[in-house]
Amino acid sequence: MDERKLKILAAVVDEYVRTGEPVGSKSISKLENINVSSATIRNDMAALEQLGYLEQPHTSAGRVPTFKGYRLYIDELMTPHDIPEEEKKMIDDMLGDKDTPEELLVQNAATALTEITHCAAVVTNAVPRFSVISKVEVIPTGKRLYVILLITSSGNIKNKACRLEFDLSHEQLDFFTHYIEENLSGVSVDELSEEMMDNMVAAVSAYMVSLSPLVKGICELSEDLRQQELTVSGSEKLLSCDELDKMEVVKFIEHKDGLSELLENAFSGIQVKFGAENDSFAIGNSSLIVSKYRKDGKEAGSLGVIGPMRVDYKKIIPYVEYLTQRISSLMDSGDDDIINAPDNLQEP
């Protein structure tokens, strides 16, 4: 693999990304930084095809990059674009500040990504694994009906209605409230294991069996908290993209099959996955560019873009990187900051 072949591979990818048509030797030879004839390029392209970096849709057509070709291009060949300062500023404005609720932060990131890349954006929320329960309340709201309210230090709020077999006396409710307050306050979301819950069910049942639905309710809420939610925005962009199979896209939009797991199992750093390489997330000619953002140094969620494989990587990757970094820093030490934030939230 000499220098020139790599240069030609890069040129083919760039041209293909630009035009969407299979690239011929002639069009490459016309490029500025290429100073050999089309015949030479033909020889090199034939070699690149042999090596598995390019392929021909049919004999008399130009060449198109293969997975392997894209991979090499992304990993070694392309030179990422710089994001202009004013665009960075625009993005910063779109995202919000330290006071912006985390959920909104990632939603804004998704919107920004869709606008910038004209692809679908995918984000997961920040699972508040390390934040702690700051408040649990049980509120009677009807006959034998109680609402449990769970609030975490990171500002997540969850509620759930529970029906008991009997109405609770004032005293019983007091007991329960005190009990959970004592046992759950300060516990991190991650620590709310099933085991812990089982113990609580046992302890509470010893006092009064019919309280256990409440504990179960809390258990479910804590599961909800740990649940990573996945949002895909701008998925309509995928439909207007003719290299993608409409049927597959619609199925994906409806079910988002396998994407969660794929994101969860991803490594740190930016990653590019191709649809057809992966059977869990399988839109034929698609490409997924994702990265994990961090909160207080720990991986909290993912953010990225789904587009056709023929997407402008050298432009998009820097944006995904910038957003990841920005979101991470906005979430960092978020707990304290939100609580001690300056008075610029609801009213100026």
Next chain:
Amino acid sequence: MDERKLKILAAVVDEYVRTGEPVGSKSISKLENINVSSATIRNDMAALEQLGYLEQPHTSAGRVPTFKGYRLYIDELMTPHDIPEEEKKMIDDMLGDKDTPEELLVQNAATALTEITHCAAVVTNAVPRFSVISKVEVIPTGKRLYVILLITSSGNIKNKACRLEFDLSHEQLDFFTHYIEENLSGVSVDELSEEMMDNMVAAVSAYMVSLSPLVKGICELSEDLRQQELTVSGSEKLLSCDELDKMEVVKFIEHKDGLSELLENAFSGIQVKFGAENDSFAIGNSSLIVSKYRKDGKEAGSLGVIGPMRVDYKKIIPYVEYLTQRISSLMDSGDDDIINAPDNLQEP
């Protein structure tokens, strides 16, 4: 319009629905209950075309029903199928019971419709317009941070975090809690107008200006409650339907243009709308079969099916009707029933 012409029209629709091909005079003449020659049928079909019930894609093709033809067929000619008892049972199982949350109920209905009809299903949630606010709480959860909790008699629960400029004293919080409790308890969701909210903002501000974010929060929550949400499920079925224009379907899936209003403005009872007749909801050859379900006798939401105009009306309409009726009865007197329901909710 003699008897025979109507019979022929019905036969043409049935055949066209069955085969998807324009129907010729010969194939009609072969049908069991038709005992005239193809020539006679040709004459009648020409007449039906003149009257606007049939049309020819081109001169040498068979005939296809027009809007007008379908209308007449649906309103007068078809004999709806009966739903077998065991299918009814299956549907009942899929839907859930009186204890199933309303939201889940309509989602299940959508799933059932998609499965049965192989078309896209569309449902709206039950807006709790006539249910009343049964509880409003304001819970301090951090520095200047308060969570508002709103619960309705129909069991909807909404919450929202608000940040104030100052922390409230115990007395101030008490004042506010009492004030809203007095003013909102028993008010129906529909009555929570902006005007009413404006009055409250004024009244509360008179006591303490910085309380107004809380009122605003409540206002937003009540808007959330009134929001009718539209869900389309199984929209992939529309794409695999070749009489529909893919582009139009894609646009519809993206924006669901006009469908909300169309559903909201619909009359009671089952209704069939054709895409091209209606400019707000415009997938060319599509047909929308909807019906409004009721809750305690009042229209609460809609449920139905979108498919090609060539759908098996005599089969589908009974299903939409049955589901409507079933959902209505499951939601009926839900308030009291849930409160007085037998003890089969959380534990057996």
Next chain:
DNA sequence: CGTTAGCACTCTAACTCTCTGAGTGCTAAC
């Protein structure tokens, strides 16, 4: 030896032409 010009070759996509068969409308007989 790598590079290049030239040329024959291949293959798709678009276009035309032809043919077939389903279905019609009309007419005349029943």
Next chain:
DNA sequence: GTTAGCACTCAGAGAGTTAGAGTGCTAACG
């Protein structure tokens, strides 16, 4: 009023043609 018969029409399928883009190979070149 109904039917058989017949000439007519037209979309769609299939075959053949052409144009153009791109290739691989060979022989010449520096």
